[in-house]
Amino acid sequence: xxxxxxxxxxxxxxxxxxxGEVSRNGPLTRAALAELTGLTKSTVSKLVGDLVDAGxxxxxxxxxxxxxxxxxxxxxxxxxxxxxxxLEINVDYLAVRVLDLTGAVRFAAxxxxxxxxxxxxxxxxxxxxxxxxxxxxxxxLGLDLAGAVLAVSGxxxxxxxxxxxxxxxxxxxxxxxxxxxxxxxLDNEANLAALGELxxxxxxxxxxxxxxxxxxxxxxxxxxxxxxxxxxLAGELGHVVVAPDGPACRCxxxxxxxxxxxxxxxxxxxxxxxxxxxxxGLDRGDQVALDACAxxxxxxGVALTSAVNLLDLDHIVLGGxxxxxxxxxxxxxxxxxxxxxxxxxxxxxxxxxxxxxxxAATLGxxxxxxxxxxxxxxxxxxxAQEA
Amino acid sequence: xxxxxxxxxxxxxxxxxxxGEVSRNGPLTRAALAELTGLTKSTVSKLVGDLVDAGxxxxxxxxxxxxxxxxxxxxxxxxxxxxxxxLEINVDYLAVRVLDLTGAVRFAAxxxxxxxxxxxxxxxxxxxxxxxxxxxxxxxLGLDLAGAVLAVSGxxxxxxxxxxxxxxxxxxxxxxxxxxxxxxxLDNEANLAALGELxxxxxxxxxxxxxxxxxxxxxxxxxxxxxxxxxxLAGELGHVVVAPDGPACRCxxxxxxxxxxxxxxxxxxxxxxxxxxxxxGLDRGDQVALDACAxxxxxxGVALTSAVNLLDLDHIVLGGxxxxxxxxxxxxxxxxxxxxxxxxxxxxxxxxxxxxxxxAATLGxxxxxxxxxxxxxxxxxxxAQEA
Numbered sequence: 104x105x106x107x108x109x110x111x112x113x114x115x116x117x118x119x120x121x122x123g124e125v126s127r128n129g130p131l132t133r134a135a136l137a138e139l140t141g142l143t144k145s146t147v148s149k150l151v152g153d154l155v156d157a158g159x160x161x162x163x164x165x166x167x168x169x170x171x172x173x174x175x176x177x178x179x180x181x182x183x184x185x186x187x188x189x190l191e192i193n194v195d196y197l198a199v200r201v202l203d204l205t206g207a208v209r210f211a212a213x214x215x216x217x218x219x220x221x222x223x224x225x226x227x228x229x230x231x232x233x234x235x236x237x238x239x240x241x242x243x244l245g246l247d248l249a250g251a252v253l254a255v256s257g258x259x260x261x262x263x264x265x266x267x268x269x270x271x272x273x274x275x276x277x278x279x280x281x282x283x284x285x286x287x288x289l290d291n292e293a294n295l296a297a298l299g300e301l302x303x304x305x306x307x308x309x310x311x312x313x314x315x316x317x318x319x320x321x322x323x324x325x326x327x328x329x330x331x332x333x334x335x336l337a338g339e340l341g342h343v344v345v346a347p348d349g350p351a352c353r354c355x356x357x358x359x360x361x362x363x364x365x366x367x368x369x370x371x372x373x374x375x376x377x378x379x380x381x382x383x384g385l386d387r388g389d390q391v392a393l394d395a396c397a398x399x400x401x402x403x404g405v406a407l408t409s410a411v412n413l414l415d416l417d418h419i420v421l422g423g424x425x426x427x428x429x430x431x432x433x434x435x436x437x438x439x440x441x442x443x444x445x446x447x448x449x450x451x452x453x454x455x456x457x458x459x460x461x462x463a464a465t466l467g468x469x470x471x472x473x474x475x476x477x478x479x480x481x482x483x484x485x486x487a488q489e490a
Numbered sequence: 491x492x493x494x495x496x497x498x499x500x501x502x503x504x505x506x507x508x509x510g511e512v513s514r515n516g517p518l519t520r521a522a523l524a525e526l527t528g529l530t531k532s533t534v535s536k537l538v539g540d541l542v543d544a545g546x547x548x549x550x551x552x553x554x555x556x557x558x559x560x561x562x563x564x565x566x567x568x569x570x571x572x573x574x575x576x577l578e579i580n581v582d583y584l585a586v587r588v589l590d591l592t593g594a595v596r597f598a599a600x601x602x603x604x605x606x607x608x609x610x611x612x613x614x615x616x617x618x619x620x621x622x623x624x625x626x627x628x629x630x631l632g633l634d635l636a637g638a639v640l641a642v643s644g645x646x647x648x649x650x651x652x653x654x655x656x657x658x659x660x661x662x663x664x665x666x667x668x669x670x671x672x673x674x675x676l677d678n679e680a681n682l683a684a685l686g687e688l689x690x691x692x693x694x695x696x697x698x699x700x701x702x703x704x705x706x707x708x709x710x711x712x713x714x715x716x717x718x719x720x721x722x723l724a725g726e727l728g729h730v731v732v733a734p735d736g737p738a739c740r741c742x743x744x745x746x747x748x749x750x751x752x753x754x755x756x757x758x759x760x761x762x763x764x765x766x767x768x769x770x771g772l773d774r775g776d777q778v779a780l781d782a783c784a785x786x787x788x789x790x791g792v793a794l795t796s797a798v799n800l801l802d803l804d805h806i807v808l809g810g811x812x813x814x815x816x817x818x819x820x821x822x823x824x825x826x827x828x829x830x831x832x833x834x835x836x837x838x839x840x841x842x843x844x845x846x847x848x849x850a851a852t853l854g855x856x857x858x859x860x861x862x863x864x865x866x867x868x869x870x871x872x873x874a875q876e877a
Contacts, residue, residue: 258834309720321800325720332802333696333712339799342834346733347792355833356795405734408743409796412726413708415719446742447645447729 114150115481117142121150122159122180122480130163130177151178157484158184158247159204159476180205185476185483186246188237188285189469190230190253191292192277193461194218194269194317197230199237200465202473203246206303210240211465220271227280234283249483250285250472253278254292254464256316258336262289268353269317288471292464293338294331296422296457297322299467301329302474304458310418311410312457313340313403314464315425317366323414341365343406363402366424369395378424385431396431403432404439411444411452422457429456501537502868504529508537509546509567509867517550517564538565544871545571545634546591546863567592572863572870573633575624575672576856577617577640578679579664580848581605581656581704584617586624587852589860590633593690597627598852607658614667621670636870637672637859640665641679641851643703645723649676655740656704675858679851680725681718683809683844684709686854688716689861691845697805698797699844700727700790701851702812704753710801728752730793750789753811756782765811772818783818790819791826798831798839809844816843 117140124139125131133151137144154160161181182203191198195217201210212233218226230253238248255277257267264275278287297312301324308327314320319341323330331337341361342354349358350368362368366378372395373381384392407419421429421436433454440451457463476483504527511526512518520538524531541547548568569590578585582604588597599620605613617640625635642664644654651662665674684699688711695714701707706728710717718724728748729741736745737755749755753765759782760768771779794806808816808823820841827838844850863870 325717330712330717333804334802336835337800337802339802339834342799342830343796344792344830345731346735348733353833354830356830405731406796409730409793410800412729413724413797413800415721415724415726417720443729443731443741443743446740447726448723 111481115479117146117150118154118480118484119478121147122154122477125160125178126180126477130179132175132177134175136178153484154178154480155181157480159480159483182207182209183245184247185249185473186241186244187249187469187472187476188234188241188251188283189295189465189467189472190234190251190281190287191464191468192218192226192230192253192255192270193292193464194256196461197226197233198461198465199230199233200462200469201237201241201246202466202469204473204476206470206473209244209246210237211462212236218270223270223272223275223277223280226270227277231281231283234281238284247483248283248285249476251281251283251287252295252468252471253281253287253289254295254468255289256292256314256318256320258339259289259291260335264289267318290468290471291320291322291331291335291338292316293320293422294322294329294335295465295467295471296459296463297324297420297467298329298470299459299463299465300324300420300422300457301327301467302470303466304463305420305455307418307420309416310420311338311407311414311416312420312422312463313407313425315364315366315421315423315428319361319365319423321410340406340410343409345402345405360402360406364399364406369399369424369428372398378427382427385428393431396428397435400432400435401439404436404443407436407452408440408443411440412447416452417450418453418455420455420457422460422463426457426460498868502866504533504537505541505867505871506865508534509541509864512547512565513567513864517566519562519564521562523565540871541565541867542568544867546867546870569594569596570632571634572636572860573628573631574636574856574859574863575621575628575638575670576682576852576854576859577621577638577668577674578851578855579605579613579617579640579642579657580679580851581643583848584613584620585848585852586617586620587849587856588624588628588633589853589856591860591863593857593860595853596631596633597624598849599623600848605657610657610659610662610664610667613657614664618668618670621668625671634870635670635672636863638668638670638674639682639855639858640668640674640676641682641855642676643679643701643705643707645726646676646678647722651676654705677855677858678707678709678718678722678725679703680707680809681709681716681722682854682858683846683850684711684854685716685857686846686850686852687711687807687809687844688714688854689857690853691850692807692842694805694807696803697807698725698794698801698803699807699809699850700794700812702751702753702808702810702815706748706752706810708797727793727797730796732789732792747789747793751786751793756786756811756815759785765814769814772815780818783815784822787819787822788826791823791830794823794827794839795830798827799834803839804837805840805842807842807844809847809850813844813847 278289293314321338321340352359665676680701708725708727733745739746
């Protein structure tokens with residue numbers, strides 16, 4: 104290893120340390136940063152200067168000419184330079200969202216459309232148009248696109264969406280069908296929504312995020328990190344067995360949670376064809392709709408009992424369609440959890456509705472890029488210098 | 491931070507790096523170690539010398555007077571100094587095991603006895619006697635006791651065994667009832683057995699270890715590390731719901747796996763009172779015994795289906811009483827997994843019997859101390875110098 108490489112790697116590490124401190128604990132003065140990081144004040148000043156020049160940090164307070172770099176001035180994350188793009192293909196809509204480095208939403212758009220039984224190429228072409236809108240707007244705001252992540256409802260591995268039964272897709276390299284100025288990463292919607300909830304939601308560091316859609320997925324966050332399993336396929340809550348002799352499931356099994364509490368099962372039990380109709384029925388106290396939710400809630404409670412026993416959960420966040428349905432689901436879910444877990448745990452897990460609702464997945468998708476830049480800012484300094 | 495502290499912490503880190511390389515990749519020469527670690531040859535020589543003096547490393551090949559420290563000689567982990575003590579309270583026996591730093595078993599003892607409905611004090615007094623035997627033997631071999639870990643069948647947190655229904659114990663600080671020359675750490679048997687399997691068993695780095703006893707626990711290993719959940723209560727496979735309207739479980743729920751495949755349920759279905767009798771029946775082809783295993787295997791298959799969906803498992807190891815019963819369980823477990831997971835995963839998970847059988851928990855318990863010494867050897871150098 105040459106001296107030059109050693110120096111670069113130390114500098115990259117120090118840039119990360121300084122940016123990380125500001126991200127977690129900012130605003131901070133250069134002096135406070137030196138104290139927190141153990142780096143010398145002159146090293147901190149140089150690093151902060153470079154990060155300010157690159158548009159990753161900004162000085163707060165009135166900046167006057169010739170006073171740049173005053174040691175008593177606070178520095179904060181800057182939203183001026185980095186753009187991250189979150190994309191989502193949902194059964195009912197397409198969505199895009201642009202975040203800056205501070206996590207502020209700079210652009211968001213959503214197109215309602217029915218993607219059931221659709222052709223991947225057609226859907227991705229529409230998403231491409233939406234993404235181009237977002238990128239154009241980002242450019243207009245002076246932002247540099249640092250990366251993009253696409254959320255899809257189904258298990259993902261090595262860039263392949265293995266199956267999205269709600270869309271009728273199988274083995275689709277969905278991200279590869281987009282032509283964007285940065286590579287697009289593909290991941291599971293429930294995992295990304297869980298990260299959205301972690302970074303921009305309730306502030307819990309240990310929870311299971313449940314995504315109720317046609318399928319039911321889940322994203323597990325442990326100590327502030329996503330647990331996705333060795334192949335990224337963890338969290339298939341929809342195929343946890345509720346009753347082994349229950350209704351046939353399209354997975355080939357029977358009695359899976361999805362056959363009781365998936366969107367189609369719920370709507371069938373509620374004798375409606377849309378979630379909006381079901382919600383309207385619930386609002387006016389329709390007994391069929393209420394019974395459908397109570398039954399789905401009991402099945403969800405059984406599956407979540409198994410999940411709590413296996414995963415040691417203290418907090419469960421209900422997302423997707425379970426967020427608007429929460430007032431009519433919560434009691435039966437919580438009732439089952441309390442009855443079944445009372446003898447095993449000091450307290451049954453806390454149940455809440457997602458605060459982000461349908462925004463969770465694109466927030467998590469774009470947030471992943473933000474967190475990647477924060478964890479390794481060096482490449483973005485190089486690009487700023489080259490530009 | 492003073493210079494002296496900085497120096498000590500760098501030295502501690504370097505000792506760990508050198509010991510870790512030898513542990514993973516030894517035997518190694520000092521030159522190879524310098525290459526692997528990026529440390530200078532003189533630093534490596536000093537560190538290796540100190541580790542050899544402390545009895546943590548040894549030189550291989552014929553050692554001749556005056557030739558100590560020859561640069562071309564291989565160094566390996568030494569079994570001469572460190573002893574780690576693994577202890578286990580099982581429903582049917584007490585066990586102790588002494589490992590040295592190389593993982594070699596230097597002493598093991600087991601006392602068969604029925605601990606059902608026992609008083610903790612009485613059981614711990616017997617374990618104390620067994621532990622003293624182990625420590626005396628360790629001393630006779632010239633070993634220093636570095637630590638001790640006690641495995642118990644039930645959920646553990648903050649040194650408390652919350653409940654061990656097979657023993658009839660509740661909220662017992664079991665390790666505190668032992669008086670040993672080192673502090674004793676308490677942990678769950680299934681978690682420790684999973685670590686035993688990881689370190690001294692099949693060599694897999696991702697698997698679920700299932701411990702079949704009166705209760706059914708599980709230990710999840712992901713990428714070579716135990717996943718115990720935020721409170722250490724993960725892996726309660728015995729209370730995963732197999733059928734919500736199934737038999738009442740002592741946890742207050744119903745239809746938990748334990749009510750179908752726990753030792754008591756198995757023996758009742760097999761119309762025997764001991765596992766030995768059940769095995770004898772299976773050996774002679776007794777239909778009642780065969781049916782009992784097939785039914786337990788199907789329930790285990792359903793619960794493991796839920797576990798695979800939630801945890802993304804490629805490998806399941808059956809331990810505890812499921813190890814000797816494996817030949818009569820495997821087919822029905824694997825059949826359910828294949829039928830229910832075929833549509834969701836490229837291949838159903840591989841099912842194997844534990845290679846360690848009843849030794850897994852004490853191996854994991856003692857192994858945890860070994861791995862702690864390998865990860866932070868500095869305190870053991872200080873003690874050797876003081877002695």
